[in-house]
Amino acid sequence: MADWRSVMTKWCEDMTAWCKIMTKWREDMTEWREGTAEWRKDIIEWHIEMTEWHKDMTEWRKEMIEWRRDMIEWREDITEWRKVMAEWRKVMKKWRRVMKKWRRVMPGWREDMIEWRRVMKKWRKDISEWREVMAEWRKVMTEWRKDMTEWRKACSWWRNTWFWFWRTWPGNWLRVVDVRAEAELEQVRREQEKAEEFAKNIEAESGIDYGWACQYAKDDYERIYEATKELDAKADSVIQYVSALSALVTGALIYGSKVSASMSEPAWVSAILVIAAAPFFAFSVSAICIAIDARKPKLHPHPPKPEDAVRYADYHGSNAETLFIGQYASAAAGLKVVAAEKGDKVQRAYRQFARAVIALSLPWLAKLIASFLGG
Structure with a gap:
């Protein structure tokens, strides 16, 4: 019995020590679980941030593709512009040559313009006189129209007589169309x-x-x-x-x-x-x-x-x-x-x-x- 008691005592001591160890392990596991939960939250947030980053990168790639296309078009436009500028330079060289001749001609052209202005002044005076004459002519025509109106009224009997004569003219019998037929x-x-x-x-x-x-x-x-x-x-x-x-x-x-x-x-x-x-x-x-x-x-x-x-x-x-x-x-x-x-x-x-x-x-x-x- 003494041996059994000593064995049981030792077993109880071992179990007590084991319980302490298990208690500590449970406390450690609780802390580990809390740490793991925090880690999971951090991982989820990281995933969300990475998803947003991926979206931003996708948009950025699209923008870069568009930018590259724009750059290609811009380069083509620049190439065309350079060709146009080369042609323009050639034209400008010719224009400069022409301008030298034009400067020589301009004094004569100015004299012609001065003469033209003098002629235009004279023409304006003639037009003013013509307008006055036309105003008088319009007055005369107005009077003539009034006289013609009176004459038409006086000759209305003649027109009626002519219309009657035309309606009764035998030559109308030769017409081809018969309305009734x-x-x-x-x-x-x-x-x-x-x-x-x-x-x-x-x-x-x-x-x-x-x-x-x-x-x-x-x-x-x-x-x-x-x-x-x-x-x-x-x-x-x-x-x-x-x-x-x-x-x-x-x-x-x-x-x-x-x-x-x-x-x-x-x-x-x-x-x-x-x-x-x-x-x-x-x-x-x-x-x-x-x-x-x-x-x-x-x-x-x-x-x-x-x-x-x-x-x-x-x-x-x-x-x-x-x-x-x-x-x-x-x-x-x-x-x-x-x-x-x-x-x-x-x-x-x-x-x-x-x-x-x-x-x-x-x-x-x-x-x-x-x-x-x-x-």
Whole structure:
């Protein structure tokens, strides 16, 4: 037991010493941990500072790259500038040579300028006098304008008389444009546009018999085509009538001139007859020209060709004949435009022919007046 107690006592002493050592170690570890914590804070701050430094260095590198580029451009600019300066120096050398000559010329130029100033003073005096003259002229022109205004008011009756004479002058009958006919043609053209739109948008409904409509469209086209042919025939007849009448009148004038010569009548009688027949020939030529224009060959609108009709039937099938009404309607509307133009021209040709017939009375009146004056 004594040994056991001594052993235990020693063990307790050792454990006490160990506890002291451990306590000191714990105190040292606590200090070490505190130091380590401070070190970590310092390291974190250092990392933050290094990060900022890296950013600053990156910006600095970018700035340095830009600076190098600027320096390269600056060097290029300096090189160009040196070239320009070299050229400028050459020019300056030439300029100095020219300046020497210019200095020699300058005295003469100064004398010329002095003379020019004298001339300018004289010119200014002349201009002042001219302005005074122009002021007087303006006053005179103002008075003249007032007089002209009064004269125009006094002559207003003459202008009205002249305008009335011009409106009623028979020569205006030879005009080519007829406003009413143009309006009718415009209406026919609008109908043609409607027919073309109808041909594009036509649709066939099932259960309805369109046979009579198809036949009506064909008959309508044939009717307008026959009317166009009749208009051509009428224009041809106008040409024949006017030509025959012109030949007769020409023969009559020639025969009348020979009779006048055989009867020893004055020469002015024949001249008056020819002048009096001039309106007849003018209306005759106008009628023939208009009729020829009406007879001028033109491209007449017509329905599609047979081969196109076959393709149309293949494409539309059983409704092809019904839908083909639109093609006939479009062709008939286009042919109606041609017929309207021909009809207007034929109508104007007949009017000119009628005026030519009326103008035949002028030579007879001239003959009577000449006989009265000669008698």
